[in-house]
Amino acid sequence: MIVRNIDSLHDAERKVTSDNWSSTRLLLKDDGMGFSFHQTTVFPKTETKIWYKHHLEAVFCLEGVGEIEEEDGTRHEIHPGTIYALDKHDKHVLRAFSEMKMICVFNPPLVGPETHDTQGVYPLLTEK
Numbered sequence: 757m758i759v760r761n762i763d764s765l766h767d768a769e770r771k772v773t774s775d776n777w778s779s780t781r782l783l784l785k786d787d788g789m790g791f792s793f794h795q796t797t798v799f800p801k802t803e804t805k806i807w808y809k810h811h812l813e814a815v816f817c818l819e820g821v822g823e824i825e826e827e828d829g830t831r832h833e834i835h836p837g838t839i840y841a842l843d844k845h846d847k848h849v850l851r852a853f854s855e856m857k858m859i860c861v862f863n864p865p866l867v868g869p870e871t872h873d874t875q876g877v878y879p880l881l882t883e884k
Contacts, residue, residue, distance in 0.1 A: 758787055762795055774871050776802040776852075785865040792865035798822065798856040806872060807847040810880035812863045814841040820856030825849040847876070 762780055765771060770781040776799055783793040798804070798820070817838045824840055825831045827847045832840065834856070842848070867881040 758783070758789075770868060772869060772871060775799075776804045779860070781866060781868055783865070785867050787865075790863070790865065792862045794860040794862070794866075796858045796860050798850065798852040798858060800852055800855045802852050804850045804872070804876070805847075806850060806876040807845070808842055808862075809845055809875075809877045810864070811866075811878060812841070812843060812845070814839060814861045816859045818857040818859060820852060820854045822850065822852040822854070822856050825851070 760782055762782060765780050765782065770784065772779050772781065777796055778799075779794045779796040781792060781794045783789050783791070785792065796815075800820075817834050817836055819836055820834075822834045823831050824834060825848060832838075834840070862878075864880070866878065870878040870881060872878060
């Protein structure tokens with residue numbers, strides 16, 4: 757059984773921060789669950805271009821307001837209670853109008869230190 761409290765991970769190697777977001781990675785590949793589980797804070801008034809070329813991701817909004825824009829220009833409002841699933845490795849833009857708290861699940865699981873490259877892609881890492 758794995759039991760963790762997010763407060764104990766804020767200063768650990770399981771926290772990754774970029775210009776637009778900060779992600780606390782509660783479960784990673786080495787936990788052996790077959791997925792990774794993160795709480796991500798998206799900073800207000802940011803726009804992040806993302807393409808999870810190697811991963812599927814589901815995102816549930818706990819707090820805040822924003823939108824996701826698909827590659828074809830279709831926009832979807834995001835507010836508490838909204839889930840979106842990138843089931844086709846969808847290229848998209850995430851805009852945060854206020855600070856957003858999101859729960860994210862990745863398959864395959866992240867190893868830990870991943871951040872977006874210039875295309876918005878997380879690399880497919882096998883080891884830290």
